[in-house]
Amino acid sequence: MSGRVLVGVKRVIDYAVKIRVRPDKTGVVTDGVKHSMNPFCEIAVEEAVKLKEKKLIKEVVAVSCGPQQAQETIRTALAMGADRGIHVEVTGKDYDTLGPLQVSKILAALAKKEDAQLVILGKQAIDDDCNQTGQMTAALLDWPQGTFASEVSMEGDKVKVVREIDGGLETVKINIPAVVTADLRLNTPRYATLPNIMKAKKKKIANVKPADLGVDLTSRLEVLRVDEPPQRQAGMKVETVDDLVGKLKETGHI
């Protein structure tokens, strides 16, 4: 076993930024807006680095698909402890239509090329909320998957994953190689401090084109329209409990 873990990281609009829809309704405003690593991807990187620190795996490779700026996200992953990065260059129209299907094809090709033992991803991106890339990657590789992981442990040639599901927690044991997607409570990601960022500058980021991996980026989806969510209705104030009961009956809540 190569002992190599592939971690996918995505550059998204920072979680704290107020999103604005573009006037032409084709998307959201991204120019000049603060971007950072998807929070679930941070958790994925942290898990991979933790596994390396426990000496359960040997190398953490951070991958990101996108234009030049995606390298910043890879640098953050390197600062958190990844060993090297792979930047899959996708720009222009291809980047606008880049979705889980294309990314999972890229990740599957890379997982095979790098002989990865484990592919760890965030469960979903906070910009598109697809929650599909991990699952699709596993399907393309015909590997088992442990999604919504809140706990991951290596047990010989298998991985034990505790999954967060609607009814509570589910524990599964899957064979390596496998795909795992990180949920919120998997770990506490470390902060990429300035000294770590400086040290990470020495680490290598390889540049790859999707064509080199034999991946076709055509999208089967077309975004028709992007709208803002409906405005929240103002609340009503009532004077007494009877008023409250009356209002609730009026609006059909009870």
Added chain:
Amino acid sequence: MANPLRAEVVRLYKNLLYLGREYPKGSVYFREHLKSAFMKNKDVTDPEKIKKLVARGDFVIKELEALYFLRKYRAMKKRYEPEK
């Protein structure tokens, strides 16, 4: 004289400044307060006192990292976990 300590102080300032970019009240607010906090102590010469101040600065770094993590965790939890 206080040269190695000077490097420590500068390192601390740079690290705090970097962290301040994500401060909820804005990086400008953070930088102003950071600068005045450091300027307040600029005449301290006792190495022991300087070491104590640097240690307090390192503590503030840890506090900021915890603040950022909690903010992010709470935001993600609120957005992705349905109210029961």
